[in-house]
Amino acid sequence: MTQEAYHGGAFFDAIGMDLLHLERAAGIISADVLDAWFDPSPRVLRLLSEHLSFLLRTSPPNHAEGLVAEIALRRGVPEACLLPGSGSSSLLFGCLPRMLPERPRVLTLAPMYTEYGHIAGDLMGGSVHHLELLPANGFAIDGEALLSEAIRLRPHAVLLVNPNNPTGRLWPRAGVLQFLDRAPQGTLVVVDETYIDYAGVEQSLEREVANRPDLVVVKSMSKVYALSGARVAYMAAHPGRAAALRPWLPPWPVGLLAQAAAMEALRDPAYYQARYAETHGLRTQLRAALRHLQPYPSEANFFLIEPPEPEGTAARLRERGIFLREFPDGPLAGRYLRVTVKDGAQNERIVEALA
Numbered sequence: 001m002t003q004e005a006y007h008g009g010a011f012f013d014a015i016g017m018d019l020l021h022l023e024r025a026a027g028i029i030s031a032d033v034l035d036a037w038f039d040p041s042p043r044v045l046r047l048l049s050e051h052l053s054f055l056l057r058t059s060p061p062n063h064a065e066g067l068v069a070e071i072a073l074r075r076g077v078p079e080a081c082l083l084p085g086s087g088s089s090s091l092l093f094g095c096l097p098r099m100l101p102e103r104p105r106v107l108t109l110a111p112m113y114t115e116y117g118h119i120a121g122d123l124m125g126g127s128v129h130h131l132e133l134l135p136a137n138g139f140a141i142d143g144e145a146l147l148s149e150a151i152r153l154r155p156h157a158v159l160l161v162n163p164n165n166p167t168g169r170l171w172p173r174a175g176v177l178q179f180l181d182r183a184p185q186g187t188l189v190v191v192d193e194t195y196i197d198y199a200g201v202e203q204s205l206e207r208e209v210a211n212r213p214d215l216v217v218v219k220s221m222s223k224v225y226a227l228s229g230a231r232v233a234y235m236a237a238h239p240g241r242a243a244a245l246r247p248w249l250p251p252w253p254v255g256l257l258a259q260a261a262a263m264e265a266l267r268d269p270a271y272y273q274a275r276y277a278e279t280h281g282l283r284t285q286l287r288a289a290l291r292h293l294q295p296y297p298s299e300a301n302f303f304l305i306e307p308p309e310p311e312g313t314a315a316r317l318r319e320r321g322i323f324l325r326e327f328p329d330g331p332l333a334g335r336y337l338r339v340t341v342k343d344g345a346q347n348e349r350i351v352e353a354l355a
Contacts, residue, residue: 008032060256168298
């Protein structure tokens with residue numbers, strides 16, 4: 001049986017998987033997942049509150065047409081390029097095998113979100129090659145080194161997360177575009193931009209897909225719009241590629257409540273821009289308070305720390321209701337923990353526990 005990729009979410013063991021005691025969440029700091037510390041836009045909450053019964057009992061539009069139109073309007077991407085889904089993982093599992101040949105040869109980063117390697121390697125039987133990111137360089141992405149590996153390997157695909165997870169490091173847009181211009185012909189480049197708005201919406205490549213057949217951008221709306229529980233995402237691809245993938249999307253790809261929440265969130269950019277600015281400040285303060293644990297640079301809502309005993313530290317914090325992301329395997333195992341930026345009060349609890 002193929003092993004699943006490891007994710008966080010251990011805090012649900014404390015709440016209870018049966019969800020009968022959600023009140024317990026108030027005393028738990030779930031910093032082992034990358035959910036937003038802030039609430040969804042008040043417009044989102046008001047809409048859901050006023051129409052909750054209808055949104056729960058009613059079947060959604062067959063192909064999330066309204067959501068697609070709103071994304072196109074707000075993000076400047078043609079509707080013909082957009083594929084909606086119930087979270088980015090559902091789009092990856094459904095579409096990546098249809099964009100690549102059997103047993104593909106792919107190039108990724110290490111460390112990086114492991115689901116990409118899991119799909120291409122474990123599920124598709126492909127060979128997964130990694131460009132190692134070095135702690136001495138703050139885990140920054142070396143574009144020239146990645147290009148050299150791409151030219152040497154000539155992979156079917158280069159799979160990236162930007163800003164990278166779990167490091168939080170941004171590869172600036174200009175550097176990614178240079179890589180795209182120089183990458184081997186026929187190599188598909190998939191960029192997961194789940195956290196890009198924390199670094200600045202101007203860093204996104206989603207508007208490039210209309211003119212770049214070998215670029216695909218994956219966008220979860222979970223983390224930057226505080227909608228992780230709703231599961232909403234979209235994929236942006238060249239119209240020809242999107243048309244080939246669209247028949248494989250199931251009808252009703254996104255629930256009605258999730259569609260309504262996502263559309264209303266897109267209509268309130270000022271609220272979210274203010275939250276991203278607050279997140280930058282909170283991250284700066286938290287990194288400064290944890291400087292004794294060698295916090296690494298980040299442009300996202302999380303960063304790595306290097307405590308003396310990561311496993312023991314994580315276990316000790318769990319006893320206090322604080323959950324940090326551990327790494328059971330891979331290049332970060334036994335050396336690092338990942339911290340998610342929370343609100344001021346929760347950050348103070350994290351700092352106190354790590355003192």
